[in-house]
Each structure stands twice: as structure tokens, then as C-alpha cells.
Amino acid sequence: MPQQEPLTVLASVDLRRAEALTDVLREMREDPAHNPVLPFGALRGWHFGRVLYLPPATGLEGEPLPPKLLLLGDCDGSARAQLEALVDVGGTNLDRLFGACEGYPSSPSRAARLAFLRKKSVATKANYVHRQGRTVEQILGERELRRALREFVARERLDGVPALEARRRIRAFVRETPRLRWALEPPPPLPLSFRAKNALHATTLPLGLLAFGPAIVPAVLFLLLLVRLEELRDEPEHLRPTPEHVHALTELEDWYAHNGFTAGGFVKPGWVRQAVIRSVLPLIGWGTRHLFTRDSLAGVKTIHFARWIPLDDYRRVVFASNYDGSLESYNNDFIDLVAWGLNLVFSNGLGYPKTRWLLFGGATLEQEFKDFLRRHQIPTPVWYSAYPDLTAVNIERNAELRAGLSGFMNERKAKEWLRLL
Amino acid sequence: MAQAALKAWPTGVKGKKNLPPLTGDKLVRECGLPIAELAVDAADVQGLVFRGYGALPECCYPLLRIEEPERGRAFVRAIVDRVSRGVPAARTVAVQIAFTSLGLSALGLPQSILQQFSRPFLEGMVGAHRSRFLGDTGESSPKRWEWGGPSTPPVHVLLMLFAESAPRLEELLAEMRRTWEAHGLSEIRILRTNPALLGKEHFGFADGISQPAIEGYHPVSSRLHLVKPGEFLLGYVNEYGLYTERPLVEAALDPFGSLPLDVEGSPRRDLGRNGTYLVFRQLRQNVVAFRETLDALTRNPDGSPNRQAREYLAARMVGRWPSGASLVEAPHGDDPTKARNNLFRYHHEDRDGLKCPIGAHVRRANPRDALAPHPGSERSLEVNRRHRLLRRGRTYGPELAPDAVDGEDRGLMFIALNANIVRQFEFVQHSWLVDPRFNGLYGEADPIVGMDEQNAFTATIDPVPVRCTGLPRFVTVVGGAYFFMPGIRALRFLGRLPTDTKASS
Known part of the structure; x- marks a missing residue:
């Protein structure tokens, strides 16, 4: 099974051509899966996709920040290969989408488009995948499996049958049904090369700490002290989002089992926050890659994918995720389960609720935190999901159902497994 | 010291x-x-927060419209001393009053103050996103509502009148009507309730059993239901140890000093303190469809009805037996001796929903310790306490005799009190009741109030889950609005709003 990689294309937009771009985005939003510009549904192995336009802004020191176009994909296999697929599927239509970007080839060929997209691709510092190795194909297949098994169980009246016998009949049904037979085998493991690379990467943090620990520890403590001093001076204003902004966001929300979340903001001025954000993102990247790899981001089980993207050389940061249920429940999970994690990154953002020692306070100031996120949220009309009816927990249960088709079980285990149906 | x-x-x-x-x-x-x-300043809180007035079975809800600000304020001044407080408890009759945001505006409350109220209250219960979110679609769509919808007259004021007997209620209503007519308010409609069905709803189940207790007011023996006052009253600490957002008023705008001080120490006065948001939804229950559906699902192989199986399935959909006994405590049959037991939890007793299905109505409306983080733990309960509601509704319409069929309108006047509509009422309604993927389920909205047209419900697990599919809608929303039920001092403030505050905003 291939791994999942984040695809990020980030390009500056020529202001003169920005208007035409908004028309293109409007066209795409009508039907993200099948629109003629970039039909996400035609891209094999794309779990989620979105396109964002960030209007021109003014930096904290008054410097102009050009408008940007951001294309994000959560894809099976390598992002490099997916970029090629993108060029093939998009074809000349990509010219309409990226034509407004600075540096886009004037007479684009396939190779020129690919070269442009490669050039504008950004390596992600911190990326979370709900379960590494679970492909779109597997998720959709296991959804079909559940449907078929539910129908079978209802048809055959398996209630009252001993659990092992029920399982035996279900397995026989799967074996006799050609379109389901694949499910008798567990999904193949991640490619060896990926696992080897990952294992190597896992050692970087502990090795780094070991090697540079004597220098790093005092440096971290010193930095933390400086952060604390800044925190004491920090008096963020509690502002509520405007009704118009909330309306622009809610219009796009709660149509499916999950929503796309995109938020962005400025990093607080000064080198201290720069140092913190530049070290925290790789640290989080390490954590999401090696610690939070089994269906839970520090206790939150409703996030499919999430990533942090620095913009303008870390003057701004964008956070993009795909979460189950409503924004309110997402925010509540943040506050109740992983406030420290949110604080670690977002408290470097301008206007974030007051924190203590980088980890405490902040998100636990419920209303202020929710208003902060809402205010920084960016409406994302062009957003695509390959399985809009499934929550991460649904996907997990479907995978367990499939896994239980193979291997040995006793009566008790079989009983537990049947409850997944 | x-x-x-x-x-x-x-x-x-x-x-x-x-x-x-x-x-x-x-x-x-x-x-x-x-x-x-x-403790809670009960003398400044409207009594409905603390009690449902079970001893006053007669009840009706006039919905009114204010025609002119000054006359509206005169009405508030005329009625404020009739409004029942937390202490002393009303004995023979009770009067409560609440306002929509349009109502507060109609009284002349400046926009600068009004805009500090919570967003759902300001926006109202209708609106494309909110309707989608709350499941108010199809037959429940606000455009079909009998009141509170976009095509019905705007509601400003909700009166809630309670009395010990029918004549007393009529007397009270007549008195109130004289008062509102004298001040030029127009009557939109009077919502009547059925006193004979107190504590019981039309599908045949005891209702209103599980209520949170307010810390600082209600004496309780268990922490399970004890919730900080700030979850139900503005101006008090909530379950996050914080004060929920509330409208604060510059001292200059309160020349009579009617309002309490801001507890957080700002120089402003607290218009929200001792007030609460009141969620009102008129829920029509289709009892005939409910019974017929259950009947069809539980027939014997020979086609004859199976009354016992029908009752069992209904109980599993509700999560309680008709007496109110929980299926966790009485898994095999109704046990009225356990009707009032309310200290059960779900996780350790029944993790997989073998006794009480995961999708059962009461298990969704309040999952207790069943959800993350760490189901079964105190942490789980701690998070649960942030999503509690005080329910104060009443049944309306005639009871349908067993096996009878008629076309009468009947249902529940659902009333819930909370300090944060988004985190409490709307969260429970969307994430727990309406969402068909609640707690790992797939394609199963709440079997009783779930709004899906093609609903499903896993009734038993033996050893495979047995699902009922194609369940129709049993409950339709036919009216509703978000109200604010102010404290007594806040009412006095509203009654004495200066005439020209609108200009000063």
C-alpha cells in the first residue's frame, strides 16, 4: 500500500490577473469533483483537495504581500508522481487556473506546466495523516464491503446464530462474491523503502537531542523564558468575527460528514517567535510522523489530514485540515483534548488568546479561542472529498471489519467483531 | 478574616x-x-430556571408582538412585579417572560448592546445553514412553520403562564391579556398545553427525568448531574471556569442603577446576569406513524401484531421503558421501581449498547460517560457537563388512545435553557441527535427526533446487529425561536430604557 503524502503548490498571483482567477475559482466551486478546470474526482488516489486564493495583504512592517494561489492535495503515493497525474488530468485547463501566477510559462507545454508546478511545490514541515498507508481505493472498497455485509446479514437472518458460525457464513459469502474476494486478505503493508526512510527519520530527533542536548536544553529554556516575557506583555483583544465573515463560512459548512478547515494569520513580530515557530513546526512534523500515527492526533480522532504551511518566509502560517462533524465539536475537541498542542503553534500567531509558558491558557479560554479561529478562518469554496459520507471513525470501523475476515478467532472475539457490522 | x-x-x-x-x-x-x-442570586432569576412548575399543571404560552417601543417598555414595567422569581417559589400561579432579539430591538435596546448577545440568538433559529445544521429540513423546514418562520409574523415576546387549575389559568391569561392589550401589544398566538400529560409524552414515555442540577442552588447527592451555574445563567462561572459572553452596558446607559455589576470587575453593568437563553421548539409528534411503524416491524411471522415486541422495540429506540426506567438498569422489562433511578452510566455497564442501544434517544441526548476522552472516566463526564440542558417543556394536544387513529395535532412544546446556545442546544441537536454518524454509527440519526427521511436504527445485537431500516420521520418541527429570559433587574432595565437610546447607538 502506498503512503500518503501532502501535495502543496504555492504561487504568487499577478494582481492584474487576479480577477480572472476568481472567476475560475467560482466555476470550480460549482462542482469540485467534476468541474472542467480541475476535476478532483478524476485524480486517482486523492483523498482531499482544495484550492485557495489569498488576497493581497500588508505585512506587519507595512510591506506588501502579493496575493497567492494555494493548491492542496492529500494523496496516495508520492507527491511528485501525483503532480504528473495533475498535469495529465488538468491538461490545458491548468493554464486557466495557474495562468494568473507569476512565472507561469507563456506558451505552456506539458513539460513546462510540470516544471512550473514542481518549482512551486512546497515541502510540508508538519503533516498529519489519520492512518498512513490507507488508500482511497481501500477506503471506498471497505465501504462497499460494509454495505454488502449488512445486506447479507439482514437477508440471511443471522440473528441468533452462534458468533463463529455467523462469521463462517459471512466469510463464505465474501469468498463466493468475486467483487468482494479481495477483502479476505489484509491490506498489504507500506512499501519497504518508505518504512526504512521513516525509521531513519524517526531517529533524527532523539539522535539530535543526544548529540546537541547539552547545547539545546539551555537554549530551549532561554527561549522559553523570552517567550514568557513576551506573553506577560501580550494583551490580545477579544474580537468577535463579523456576521458577514461567519456567513461566508457557514454557507460552505456541514453539508457532509466532514468539513475542510483553512485558517491563516501573521506570526507575532520579533525573532523570538520566529525561532519558536521555525523549531515547533518540524517538531510537530516529527510527532505527527512517528507518535500520532494510529488514528488519533493527540487524542483527537476526527481529523483525516492536517498540515501547517509557512508563507512569506514564516511571516504567515496557514493551517489546513479535514475534520469530522461540526466546527463547534472540532473546536471543543481542540480545547478539551489538545489545547497544549494548539497553543504550541497558534500562540505564535498575532491576536491569539493569552498563553502561559507556551503551552497553558490560550485555547482553554473557550470563547476567545473559538472567536480567534473563526476570525482567522479562510472560506474555501473549492474543496473536495473522495468519501464525503464517512467519518474517520467510520473508516476505522470498516477497516476493522475487513481485517476480521482473515485470521483466527474464538467465539468471544467473533462476537466482538460482529458488533462492528 | x-x-x-x-x-x-x-x-x-x-x-x-x-x-x-x-x-x-x-x-x-x-x-x-x-x-x-x-451561590446563585435566585431572587433575581426567573423561577423557570430552577423548577418546571410540576405543581402547576395548567400552562399556556402567549406569543406577542411589540408595536411601539415606549408602549412595549410600559408593558415590561407593568408586568415585572408579576414575574415569578427563583425565591420565593410561586405557589398557585407563575408568570415568566422572554424576548427574541427582534423583541429586544423593538423595546429600543441600542444595537451596541444588542450585538453583544450570542450569535444564534441574534440570527434567530431560521436561516439556511442553521436549518441544515439543526435538521430543520423537508417537512420541518421553517418555511412551513406555523410560527417563528420566515413567512409568519415576527415573534417578540414569549409569556409562559402556569396555574394550579384551569380556571386560575384562564383568569391569569385574561389578566395578562388586559395588560398587553392596554399597552398595544398584539397577540400572535396562544400555545396551549395538555395538563393531563404532565411528565409524559405522546409516544407513551415518562419525560423530563434527567435534569442537570445547578451548583449553588439545587441540593444533590451526586456529581453526575451537578453543573456549574454559568452553564445556565449568564454572569456565573461555567464548566470551563469562565464567564460566558454576555451583554454589558456602560454605567451611563443605566441611570437608575437597575443592573447588577459586571462580576469580572469592569466598570460596566451586566445585562446578562441571572438571565438565560431559552430555546423553544414546537415538535409535532406523529403518534399514528410511530405506532404503525413499530407494529409493522414487530409482527409475528403469521402477520399478527406482537404487542410485547412492539413495546420492547419502542423502549430500545427511546432508551427507557414507559415508566422511565433505563434499559441499562432494567434490560429485560419495565421496572417502575427503577423509574426515577438516574445515576446510571453507560460505559462500564453497557459499552457496546447490548442493553441500551448506542443510537437510543436518551443515550444520544445525554451520552453521560460514553464518549471520548476516555469513556467511563471522570474526564468523559467533565466534557459531558459542557453539553447539558435544562428542559422545561410541556406536552400539547390530546392523548391518543391505544389502537386509535385520528388527525389531531399533538406533540411537545420543547423548551431548553442554556447559557451558550452553540455549545449546548445546537451541539446536542446536531452532533448527538441529528448526525447519522454519532459515536461510530453509520446512517443512523436519532430514531425519535432524528430528521432523516430514511432513517435506520440498530435495535439489538445478537450476535449480529439487527437494524430497522426505512424509518420515517416521527417528529416534525412546526415552530420555534431563540429567546432570552432576563433576570428581574435586567427586566427593570429594559422597562426603563431611555427613549432616545436608539439614536445614541
């Missing part, structure tokens, strides 16, 4: 029932304690 101050706090009020308790402000002056640490 602090010790002495603490002792000054009247710990037991037993035997001193007629003694008015010290109010928050007075206690601060006399004991030097910050208000937050004190």
Missing part, C-alpha cells in the same frame, strides 16, 4: 425558608467575597 467571612455564609437554609437570602452584591459588601464564589 477570610475564615470569619466564610462562616457568615448561610450554609443551610432549612428552617429559614421565609428569610430572603442575601443577594450576590449584598454578600460582597457584607462578607467581602467575590460574587463568583457565592
Whole structure:
């Protein structure tokens, strides 16, 4: 099974051509899966996709920040290969989408488009995948499996049958049904090369700490002290989002089992926050890659994918995720389960609720935190999901159902497994 | 000094029932304690927050419209002394009053103050996103509502009248009508309730059993249902240890000093304190469809009805037996001796929903300790306490005799009180009741109030889950609005709003 990689294309937009771009985005939003510009549904192995336009802004020191176009994909296999697929599927239509970007080839060929997209691709510092190795194909297949098994169980009246016998009949049904037979085998493991690379990467943090620990520890403590001093001076204003902004966001929300979340903001001025954000993102990247790899981001089980993207050389940061249920429940999970994690990154953002020692306070100031996120949220009309009816927990249960088709079980285990149906 | 101050706090009020308790402000002056640490200022809170008036079975809800600000304020001034407070408890009749945001605006409350109320209250219960979110679609769509919808007259004021007998209620209603007519308010409609069905709903089940208890007011024996007052009253600490957002008023705008001080110490006055948001939804229950559906699902192989199986399936959909006994405590049959037991939890007793299905109505409306983080733990309950509601609804319409069929309108006047509509009512309604993927389920909205047209429900697990599919809608929303039910001092403030505040905003 291939791994999942984040695809990020980030390009500056020529202001003169920005208007035409908004028309293109409007066209795409009508039907993200099948629109003629970039039909996400035609891209094999794309779990989620979105396109964002960030209007021109003014930096904290008054410097102009050009408008940007951001294309994000959560894809099976390598992002490099997916970029090629993108060029093939998009074809000349990509010219309409990226034509407004600075540096886009004037007479684009396939190779020129690919070269442009490669050039504008950004390596992600911190990326979370709900379960590494679970492909779109597997998720959709296991959804079909559940449907078929539910129908079978209802048809055959398996209630009252001993659990092992029920399982035996279900397995026989799967074996006799050609379109389901694949499910008798567990999904193949991640490619060896990926696992080897990952294992190597896992050692970087502990090795780094070991090697540079004597220098790093005092440096971290010193930095933390400086952060604390800044925190004491920090008096963020509690502002509520405007009704118009909330309306622009809610219009796009709660149509499916999950929503796309995109938020962005400025990093607080000064080198201290720069140092913190530049070290925290790789640290989080390490954590999401090696610690939070089994269906839970520090206790939150409703996030499919999430990533942090620095913009303008870390003057701004964008956070993009795909979460189950409503924004309110997402925010509540943040506050109740992983406030420290949110604080670690977002408290470097301008206007974030007051924190203590980088980890405490902040998100636990419920209303202020929710208003902060809402205010920084960016409406994302062009957003695509390959399985809009499934929550991460649904996907997990479907995978367990499939896994239980193979291997040995006793009566008790079989009983537990049947409850997944 | 602090010790002495603490002792000054009247710990037991037993035997001193007629003694008015010290109010928050007075206690601060006399004991030097910050208000937050004190009990609830019940004399300034409308009594409905603390009690459902079970001893006053007769009840109706007039919906009114204010035609002119000054006359509306005169109405508030005329009625404020009739409004029932937390203490002393109303004995024979009770009057409560609440306003929509349009109503507050119609009284002349400046926009600068109004905009500080919570977003759903300001936006109202209807609106494309909110309707989608709350499941108010199809037959429940607001455009079909009998009141509170986009095509019906705007509601400004909700009166809630309670009385011990029918004549007393009519007397009270007549008196109130004289008052509102004298002040030029127009009557939109009077919502009537059925006194014979107190504590019971039309599908045949005891209702309103599980209620949170307000810390600082209700005496309780278990922490399970004990919730911080700030979850139900503005101006008090909530379950996050914080104050929920609430409208604060510059002292200059309160020249009569009607309002309490801001507990957080700003120089402003607290218009929200001792007030609460009241969620009102008129839910029509299709009892005939409910019975027929259950009947069809539980027939014997020979086609004859199976009454026992029908009752069992209904109980599993509700999560309780008709008496109110929980399926967790009485998994095999109704047990009226357990009707009032409300200390059960779900995780350790019934993790997989073998006794009480995961999708059962009461298990969704309040999952207790069943959800993350760490189901079965105190942490789970701690998070659960942030999503509790005080329910104060009443049944309306005639009871349908067993096996009878008619076309009468019947249902529930659903009333819930909470301090944060988004985190409490709307979260429960969307994430727990309407969402068909609640707690790992797939394609199963709440079997009783779930809004899906093609609903499903996993009734038993033996050993495979047995699902009922194609369940129709049993409950339709036919009216509703978000109200604010102010404290008594806030009412006085509203009644004395200066005439020209609108201009000053």
C-alpha cells in the first residue's frame, strides 16, 4: 500500500490577473469533483483537495504581500508522481487556473506546466495523516464491503446464530462474491523503502537531542523564558468575527460528514517567535510522523489530514485540515483534548488568546479561542472529498471489519467483531 | 478574616425558608467575597430556571408582538412585579417572560448592546445553514412553520403562564391579556398545553427525568448531574471556569442603577446576569406513524401484531421503558421501581449498547460517560457537563388512545435553557441527535427526533446487529425561536430604557 503524502503548490498571483482567477475559482466551486478546470474526482488516489486564493495583504512592517494561489492535495503515493497525474488530468485547463501566477510559462507545454508546478511545490514541515498507508481505493472498497455485509446479514437472518458460525457464513459469502474476494486478505503493508526512510527519520530527533542536548536544553529554556516575557506583555483583544465573515463560512459548512478547515494569520513580530515557530513546526512534523500515527492526533480522532504551511518566509502560517462533524465539536475537541498542542503553534500567531509558558491558557479560554479561529478562518469554496459520507471513525470501523475476515478467532472475539457490522 | 467571612455564609437554609437570602452584591459588601464564589442570586432569576412548575399543571404560552417601543417598555414595567422569581417559589400561579432579539430591538435596546448577545440568538433559529445544521429540513423546514418562520409574523415576546387549575389559568391569561392589550401589544398566538400529560409524552414515555442540577442552588447527592451555574445563567462561572459572553452596558446607559455589576470587575453593568437563553421548539409528534411503524416491524411471522415486541422495540429506540426506567438498569422489562433511578452510566455497564442501544434517544441526548476522552472516566463526564440542558417543556394536544387513529395535532412544546446556545442546544441537536454518524454509527440519526427521511436504527445485537431500516420521520418541527429570559433587574432595565437610546447607538 502506498503512503500518503501532502501535495502543496504555492504561487504568487499577478494582481492584474487576479480577477480572472476568481472567476475560475467560482466555476470550480460549482462542482469540485467534476468541474472542467480541475476535476478532483478524476485524480486517482486523492483523498482531499482544495484550492485557495489569498488576497493581497500588508505585512506587519507595512510591506506588501502579493496575493497567492494555494493548491492542496492529500494523496496516495508520492507527491511528485501525483503532480504528473495533475498535469495529465488538468491538461490545458491548468493554464486557466495557474495562468494568473507569476512565472507561469507563456506558451505552456506539458513539460513546462510540470516544471512550473514542481518549482512551486512546497515541502510540508508538519503533516498529519489519520492512518498512513490507507488508500482511497481501500477506503471506498471497505465501504462497499460494509454495505454488502449488512445486506447479507439482514437477508440471511443471522440473528441468533452462534458468533463463529455467523462469521463462517459471512466469510463464505465474501469468498463466493468475486467483487468482494479481495477483502479476505489484509491490506498489504507500506512499501519497504518508505518504512526504512521513516525509521531513519524517526531517529533524527532523539539522535539530535543526544548529540546537541547539552547545547539545546539551555537554549530551549532561554527561549522559553523570552517567550514568557513576551506573553506577560501580550494583551490580545477579544474580537468577535463579523456576521458577514461567519456567513461566508457557514454557507460552505456541514453539508457532509466532514468539513475542510483553512485558517491563516501573521506570526507575532520579533525573532523570538520566529525561532519558536521555525523549531515547533518540524517538531510537530516529527510527532505527527512517528507518535500520532494510529488514528488519533493527540487524542483527537476526527481529523483525516492536517498540515501547517509557512508563507512569506514564516511571516504567515496557514493551517489546513479535514475534520469530522461540526466546527463547534472540532473546536471543543481542540480545547478539551489538545489545547497544549494548539497553543504550541497558534500562540505564535498575532491576536491569539493569552498563553502561559507556551503551552497553558490560550485555547482553554473557550470563547476567545473559538472567536480567534473563526476570525482567522479562510472560506474555501473549492474543496473536495473522495468519501464525503464517512467519518474517520467510520473508516476505522470498516477497516476493522475487513481485517476480521482473515485470521483466527474464538467465539468471544467473533462476537466482538460482529458488533462492528 | 477570610475564615470569619466564610462562616457568615448561610450554609443551610432549612428552617429559614421565609428569610430572603442575601443577594450576590449584598454578600460582597457584607462578607467581602467575590460574587463568583457565592451561590446563585435566585431572587433575581426567573423561577423557570430552577423548577418546571410540576405543581402547576395548567400552562399556556402567549406569543406577542411589540408595536411601539415606549408602549412595549410600559408593558415590561407593568408586568415585572408579576414575574415569578427563583425565591420565593410561586405557589398557585407563575408568570415568566422572554424576548427574541427582534423583541429586544423593538423595546429600543441600542444595537451596541444588542450585538453583544450570542450569535444564534441574534440570527434567530431560521436561516439556511442553521436549518441544515439543526435538521430543520423537508417537512420541518421553517418555511412551513406555523410560527417563528420566515413567512409568519415576527415573534417578540414569549409569556409562559402556569396555574394550579384551569380556571386560575384562564383568569391569569385574561389578566395578562388586559395588560398587553392596554399597552398595544398584539397577540400572535396562544400555545396551549395538555395538563393531563404532565411528565409524559405522546409516544407513551415518562419525560423530563434527567435534569442537570445547578451548583449553588439545587441540593444533590451526586456529581453526575451537578453543573456549574454559568452553564445556565449568564454572569456565573461555567464548566470551563469562565464567564460566558454576555451583554454589558456602560454605567451611563443605566441611570437608575437597575443592573447588577459586571462580576469580572469592569466598570460596566451586566445585562446578562441571572438571565438565560431559552430555546423553544414546537415538535409535532406523529403518534399514528410511530405506532404503525413499530407494529409493522414487530409482527409475528403469521402477520399478527406482537404487542410485547412492539413495546420492547419502542423502549430500545427511546432508551427507557414507559415508566422511565433505563434499559441499562432494567434490560429485560419495565421496572417502575427503577423509574426515577438516574445515576446510571453507560460505559462500564453497557459499552457496546447490548442493553441500551448506542443510537437510543436518551443515550444520544445525554451520552453521560460514553464518549471520548476516555469513556467511563471522570474526564468523559467533565466534557459531558459542557453539553447539558435544562428542559422545561410541556406536552400539547390530546392523548391518543391505544389502537386509535385520528388527525389531531399533538406533540411537545420543547423548551431548553442554556447559557451558550452553540455549545449546548445546537451541539446536542446536531452532533448527538441529528448526525447519522454519532459515536461510530453509520446512517443512523436519532430514531425519535432524528430528521432523516430514511432513517435506520440498530435495535439489538445478537450476535449480529439487527437494524430497522426505512424509518420515517416521527417528529416534525412546526415552530420555534431563540429567546432570552432576563433576570428581574435586567427586566427593570429594559422597562426603563431611555427613549432616545436608539439614536445614541
